[in-house]
Amino acid sequence: MMRLLLLALASLTLAGCAALDPYAQAPVAQRLQRDDALGDCARLFRANDALIDAAGTRDALAPRVAGFPYLRVDRALATLADAADAGPSLARQWYAALALLDDDSRRIELGNAGSDDVAVVAPLAVCRRLLARADQEEAASLREAAQVPDDYSSAMRAWGLYPLTRHAFAAGIRRWQRETVDEFTAYGDDDPARHRRQRYIVGGPQNMVPTLRQLPELGLPVVSPSALASLVARHAPTLEIETAGDDDRPGALVWRREPRRLQVGVDVDEPVLYVRTGHTRLGGRWLLQLTYAVWFAARPRQQAMDLLAGRLDGLLWRVTLDADGTALVYDTIHPCGCYHLFLPTERVRARPQVKGIEEGLFVVQTLRSPAANERVVLRLAAATHYLQRAETEMEGNDDDKAIVLSLRDDDQLRSLPLPDGGTRSAFAPDGLIAGSERLERFYFWPMGIASAGQMRQWGRHATAFVGRRHFDDPTLFDRYFEHPP
Known part of the structure; x- marks a missing residue:
């Protein structure tokens, strides 16, 4: 019984970690407060993510980048972040790969939710390009944030001595x-x-x-x-x-x-x-x-x-x-x-x-x-x-x-x-x-x-x-x- 209790507590800890809101961090948290095109785009992505989560079709292959939830990262792209720091051209190509990963993942999520029509997908692509121009000022923050969370739970290890x-x-x-x-x-x-x-x-x-x-x-x-x-x-x-x-x-x-x-x-x-x-x-x-x-x-x-x-x-x-x-x-x-x-x-x-x-x-x-x-x-x-x-x-x-x-x-x-x-x-x-x-x-x-x-x-x-x-x-x-x- 004690083992089951500890497992339940550890699972709750995991669920809390998984539920961290990628919209709660800068720069997107500030953009959500803006009354302009950037603010509209940030709110569009947040609404789109709410639709995906409500449908239960979130894809776990590559997580969204905290503060940049219109981009996604896997371990290979996270490793390439330092190389992307070598010049503007490389940074743009790396950013494009993060954007493409989100586009591919989001299309799958929306398709599984039955909402992948052009009217839904096309505005997201336009907003991603708009946000990309703004992201040029946040390059250092993006490279730091573009990491894949560890698949180990420190909380479970602590409970398990x-x-x-x-x-x-x-x-x-x-x-x-x-x-x-x-x-x-x-x-x-x-x-x-x-x-x-x-x-x-x-x-x-x-x-x-x-x-x-x-x-x-x-x-x-x-x-x-x-x-x-x-x-x-x-x-x-x-x-x-x-x-x-x-x-x-x-x-x-x-x-x-x-x-x-x-x-x-x-x-x-x-x-x-x-x-x-x-x-x-x-x-x-x-x-x-x-x-x-x-x-x-x-x-x-x-x-x-x-x-x-x-x-x-x-x-x-x-x-x-x-x-x-x-x-x-x-x-x-x-x-x-x-x-x-x-x-x-x-x-x-x-x-x-x-x-x-x-x-x-x-x-x-x-x-x-x-x-x-x-x-x-x-x-x-x-x-x-x-x-x-x-x-x-x-x-x-x-x-x-x-x-x-x-x-x-x-x-x-x-x-x-x-x-x-x-x-x-x-x-x-x-x-x-x-x-x-x-x-x-x-x-x-x-x-x-x-x-x-x-x-x-x-x-x-x-x-x-x-x-x-x-x-x-x-x-x-x-x-x-x-x-x-």
Whole structure:
């Protein structure tokens, strides 16, 4: 009972933090008081945000910038803020990226609310341009404010006596790491589950081009649509999944009307591999990343009191690419942000890490960077969907027995069709998928992660229970690896 009480108090603290009003800070707070075009525009955005919040369609991918709620920021753009300070031209391009992020997010939010017609969207674009001219005088304040809030709750950690309890959690993490290395080793020489595996491939020229941010003046690499489609197809992994039932068959996320409510489920008749682009810093350069996501209907219960079981499960597989399009590092998590593993290639080396209690670089296996005619194969366990091993093999091996995966833009999950018409994000305004909660949240909350084990949206993946680490942090790889010339 005491645990539930503490969790409720921590949740209230989180809710209070999430409810901070981005219109309460300068300069927008002052503009709201003005009786001119700037004041009208500030009030227009505030009214628009009230409509979105009333409809419950707020998108958690990128938060609004406090004091500048007509702009949004993610961790990559926050990292680029210092580069934007190098000159007026760079500052304008960075600002334009913040504005575009808000425009894209707001269109999705309004579309899910059924209010994305031209009469609503067009005035917002006009006002954003007007506010941009005024923002030139607030450049320093904007760079300081354009930060992504931490996905850890200091309040939950305080309630959970984190300085003390983290030691027990750290011991559990070290035990899991040893067990994971043992499993990868066991599956290295032989595959005991090979006769129970179903193979999935990305077959044929699908030419899928995911959304890509291109800011060459600020250092982000330029990639043409055709080149990007080629890279997506080239680096898409082949999956070999130990299959005990439908919960081990990958599919598309869909909204379904179930007996008591609408819920997000998985359509296994549509085998899908979702793709997202991103960027990281490594060796003083910005590099392209491709993240592939596969979803399952559930992690089925393995025992009477299974803390980790629940609706929905999956795997995210990320490829960090060199400038020539070859793989440098692989890493992976589940959609809850759990089980962060690194699989570097021979083209990088790990930096020496400071020993301590916090979770750091966990290399579970090295993997040879595949040639153009080779592909990475991932072996996944039944039920848990844990990655058991990754291998590099020639394309075409056993592909005649494989099921073909369709490639889709991961951003489609922000606006899925509803059974009765309209659209809705798979993710709630807090970035979590409702109905995918795990019992482990009642035990892991002292580590400061809201609803540990629950499936969550890109940008909301905290990947360390002890310490602080985010999957989309573009400085992560520079801390862990170096790229020899």
